[in-house]
Amino acid sequence: MADTLLRAAVIGASGYTGGELVRLLLDHPAAEVTFASAERHAGAALGAVHPWLRNHPAAGRVTLRPLDELPDVDVAFCCLPAGRLPAVLPRVAERAKRVLNLAGDFRLRDADEISAHYPASADSPFSFTYYVPELSDAPPEGRFVNLPGCMAVASLYALHPLYAGALAEPRVVVDAKTGSTGGGRDTAEHPAERFGNFRVHRPHGHRHLPEIRRAVAEFSGTELDLQFSTYSLDVPRGIVVTGYARLRPGVTALDVKRAYARAYAGRPFVRVRSSPRSPRDFPMLKAVVGSNVAEVAASVRDDRVVAVAALDNLVKGAAGQAVQAMNLLAGLDEGAGLPWTAVAP
Structure with missing residues (x-):
C-alpha cells in the first residue's frame, strides 16, 4: 500500500465506463475513490446504480454526488458522454491536478473535423494531449490528457x-x-x-x-x-x-x-x-x-x-487504459490495479 493514496474523482460515474473505473479504483493499491459524480443519480449509493459493485467491501463508502461538490483531487477521470465535458471543464480544472478524459471531445486537431464530430469543444480554450501508453514516447507533462476511443x-x-x-x-x-x-x-x-x-x-x-x-x-x-x-x-x-x-x-x-x-x-x-x-x-x-x-x-x-x-x-478500451495512464503519469507500476486475465466462459 502506498504511503499516500492518489485522490481520484470519477466524473460521470453512473455510466458503464464510469462504473468500470470505480470498480478498478476500489481495488487499486495506490488510489482511492474520493469523489464520484452523477447528476441524475445524485445521492444514490454506488450499489444502487451499479448492482454488480454492491458487494465490494468499500462500496458502502461511495455515494454518487453532483459535480458542484467536487473537492480537490489529484486526478479526475472524465467519463461524460461526448459533448458534456467542455461546459463543466473549468470547474473540473479548478479542482483537479490532472484531468484524464475518456470521451472524444479533445481527440481531434482539425477544426473542420472537430466541428463535424465534437462541436461542443470547437471553441474551448483548453488543450489536451492525445495519449496512447503503448505508442507515445513518454507520458505527457501537461495537466490535460485525452485517451483514445475504444x-x-x-x-x-x-x-x-x-x-x-x-x-x-x-x-x-x-x-x-x-x-x-x-x-x-x-x-x-x-x-x-x-x-x-x-x-x-x-x-x-x-x-x-x-x-x-x-x-x-x-x-x-x-x-x-x-x-x-x-x-x-x-x-x-x-x-x-x-x-x-x-x-x-x-x-x-x-x-x-x-x-x-x-x-x-x-x-x-x-x-x-x-x-x-x-x-x-x-x-x-x-x-x-x-x-x-x-x-x-x-x-x-x-x-x-x-x-x-x-x-x-470497457477495460483496455476505456477505464483500464485510463488507470494504466494514471499509473504511468504518477510513476507507479504500470499494471497496478489492473486485471491481466479474461473472464470466461
Whole structure:
C-alpha cells in the first residue's frame, strides 16, 4: 500500500465506463475513490446504480454526488458522454491536478473535423494531449490528457506495426465489431433487436475514422487512405477489429512478424499472437474480455496482410487504459490495479 493514496474523482460515474473505473479504483493499491459524480443519480449509493459493485467491501463508502461538490483531487477521470465535458471543464480544472478524459471531445486537431464530430469543444480554450501508453514516447507533462476511443485504439494496435515500419500501402480497409456497452447505458436499442443479431452500425462517417487517421500519422508518419466501418455484436463487451491492406513490394511475412514483435516489445498489455495457424490462435474476445490486455496478430499471404486486434472496450478500451495512464503519469507500476486475465466462459 502506498504511503499516500492518489485522490481520484470519477466524473460521470453512473455510466458503464464510469462504473468500470470505480470498480478498478476500489481495488487499486495506490488510489482511492474520493469523489464520484452523477447528476441524475445524485445521492444514490454506488450499489444502487451499479448492482454488480454492491458487494465490494468499500462500496458502502461511495455515494454518487453532483459535480458542484467536487473537492480537490489529484486526478479526475472524465467519463461524460461526448459533448458534456467542455461546459463543466473549468470547474473540473479548478479542482483537479490532472484531468484524464475518456470521451472524444479533445481527440481531434482539425477544426473542420472537430466541428463535424465534437462541436461542443470547437471553441474551448483548453488543450489536451492525445495519449496512447503503448505508442507515445513518454507520458505527457501537461495537466490535460485525452485517451483514445475504444474502436480507435483497437485499430491502432492492429495497424501501427505495419505503418511504423513502412511495410504496407496507405490504402487500408478496417472493420470494427463491438459489443452493446459501446453504445452507452442510455442506448435506445432494445435488447430483443440485438440478441441473436449481427448488423452494420455505421458503414461511413464514424467519428473514430479521423481519430485513427490522425493517430497513425502522428505515431508512424503515414497518411492513410482509410475506409472504416463499424458493426454491432450480440455481446455485452468486447471489440474485434480487422484491417486489410497490401504490403509494399519486397515486404515478406517475416518482415511483418518482426515488426509486430518490435512494436510491442516491453509493452505488457499488448500481446502479439505470433504465427497464428488455427482460428484459436488469433485474437478473440474470450481471451481478453474482463482484462486490460489487447491481443494482436497479422496474417500474410502473398502481398496481402490481414491484421486483427481484440480487447475489452470497457477495460483496455476505456477505464483500464485510463488507470494504466494514471499509473504511468504518477510513476507507479504500470499494471497496478489492473486485471491481466479474461473472464470466461
